[in-house]
Amino acid sequence: METEEENESKEQTLKLSLEDATKHLHSEMLRRIDLENHMKTLQEEMTFQKRLHEDELKETKRVHESRMAEIESGRQREFESKLSDALQGLRKQQEEQIQGYKEELERTFSAKMENAQLSAARNSDFANAAQQELMETKMRIDTLTSQVNQYQSQNVALESRIRELQDMLDYDRDLHQRRMAEKEKEMAEAQKQAQTQLEEYEHLLDVKLALDLEISAYRKMLEGEEQRLKLSPSPSSQSVATQATTQGRRFLQGKKRKMKETRKRGHSLGFKTVQHASSSGNVSIEEIDADGKFVRLKNNSDEDQMLHGWVLRRHLGNVSDVTYKFPSQFTLQAGQVVTIWGAAAGVSPGPSDLVWKSQKSWGTGNDIGVKLITDDGEELAERKIIYVPRGEESSEQDDDYEEISGSEMDFPSQTKRRRKKKCCLVS
Numbered sequence: 218m219e220t221e222e223e224n225e226s227k228e229q230t231l232k233l234s235l236e237d238a239t240k241h242l243h244s245e246m247l248r249r250i251d252l253e254n255h256m257k258t259l260q261e262e263m264t265f266q267k268r269l270h271e272d273e274l275k276e277t278k279r280v281h282e283s284r285m286a287e288i289e290s291g292r293q294r295e296f297e298s299k300l301s302d303a304l305q306g307l308r309k310q311q312e313e314q315i316q317g318y319k320e321e322l323e324r325t326f327s328a329k330m331e332n333a334q335l336s337a338a339r340n341s342d343f344a345n346a347a348q349q350e351l352m353e354t355k356m357r358i359d360t361l362t363s364q365v366n367q368y369q370s371q372n373v374a375l376e377s378r379i380r381e382l383q384d385m386l387d388y389d390r391d392l393h394q395r396r397m398a399e400k401e402k403e404m405a406e407a408q409k410q411a412q413t414q415l416e417e418y419e420h421l422l423d424v425k426l427a428l429d430l431e432i433s434a435y436r437k438m439l440e441g442e443e444q445r446l447k448l449s450p451s452p453s454s455q456s457v458a459t460q461a462t463t464q465g466r467r468f469l470q471g472k473k474r475k476m477k478e479t480r481k482r483g484h485s486l487g488f489k490t491v492q493h494a495s496s497s498g499n500v501s502i503e504e505i506d507a508d509g510k511f512v513r514l515k516n517n518s519d520e521d522q523m524l525h526g527w528v529l530r531r532h533l534g535n536v537s538d539v540t541y542k543f544p545s546q547f548t549l550q551a552g553q554v555v556t557i558w559g560a561a562a563g564v565s566p567g568p569s570d571l572v573w574k575s576q577k578s579w580g581t582g583n584d585i586g587v588k589l590i591t592d593d594g595e596e597l598a599e600r601k602i603i604y605v606p607r608g609e610e611s612s613e614q615d616d617d618y619e620e621i622s623g624s625e626m627d628f629p630s631q632t633k634r635r636r637k638k639k640c641c642l643v644s
Contacts, residue, residue, distance in 0.1 A: 527591050528540045584602075
């Protein structure tokens with residue numbers, strides 16, 4: 218808009234200058250016409266004076282002739298000679314005066330004409346320069362208009378692409394949520410089936426214990442009858458019965474104790490969220506929000522770091538990688554932090570807060586990674602979020618991992634023996 222206003226102001230200035238030059242030329246032409254009219258007037262006046270002098274001369278001649286008729290013939294020649302000399306002197310004086318007037322008029326007219334011609338040439342050059350500049354301005358305006366139209370078309374194409382990517386991201390997010398819901402439902406069903414089987418197993422053990430007690434009672438009744446009838450009881454059967462009863466009780470108590478320990482261990486074993494970070498420059502990725510709200514960077518040096526052209530690349534499972542580009546002329550102060558929020562967080566941009574307007578969040582899941590890449594393509598920092606099992610598995614983790622959340626995802630109780638694993642990811 219400023220360029221168009223400047224062009225319009227220049228065009229108005231040139232038009233005013235052209236009008237002034239035209240008026241000046243018109244005034245010079247009028248002055249020339251006035252001078253020509255004045256010269257004609259002087260010429261007419263000179264003609265009139267000449268006629269007047271001729272008339273006077275004629276009158277003087279007539280008077281002298283009348284006088285000469287009265288004067289003697291001897292003095293007639295003298296008078297005629299004097300009259301002739303006087304007439305020649307007057308004629309010569311008049312011719313000199315007329316010649317002076319004529320030369321003065323010619324000099325004045327020539328000077329005025331030269332000034333008018335110079336002024337007209339200057340005004341013509343100025344008008345040509347103004348017209349040339351006006352044409353160049355129009356050409357620049359046409360070029361800028363075409364560039365603006367091109368940028369508008371590119372902007373429309375990019376906006377359509379952003380909408381397509383946003384639709385794809387929403388579709389993938391909905392698909393991931395549906396799959397997670399299905400997995401949770403399957404886990405709940407598996408836990409429910411395991412609990413049902415456990416209850417059935419406990420019921421069977423109770424039935425077995427009741428049957429063992431009933432068998433023991435029948436054996437005691439049989440032994441009493443044998444003693445009453447004075448029959449010798451078989452020691453093998455008595456020992457077998459006692460041993461069976463004792464083993465049944467111990468087996469039942471052992472099974473119940475193992476089930477309780479298995480259930481407690483299943484509740485104590487879970488998953489915890491950890492982050493793995495690495496950095497090879499002055500700027501590091503300090504934190505990735507587990508809920509996908511923000512990513513925080515920190516300048517660990519004593520000098521300001523220019524982030525123009527740098528990007529943050531996010532990797533989320535099987536989803537295509539997306540990149541966040543820092544604004545131009547953005548500088549991270551020495552020892553300061555900057556937080557890049559998702560659009561859904563509702564945070565306003567500030568000196569230490571940036572907003573990723575094209576993404577609602579940084580995403581959630583069990584395989585999130587963010588890399589800091591310079592304008593030369595060099596990876597300076599990286600941070601990942603993973604899930605590792607809690608309990609025995611947590612003691613075997615590497616030293617590079619750090620815990621960021623105390624939330625656990627409990628496993629369902631199972632009667633099968635667990636195999637020890639060093640580390641695992643929940644997909």
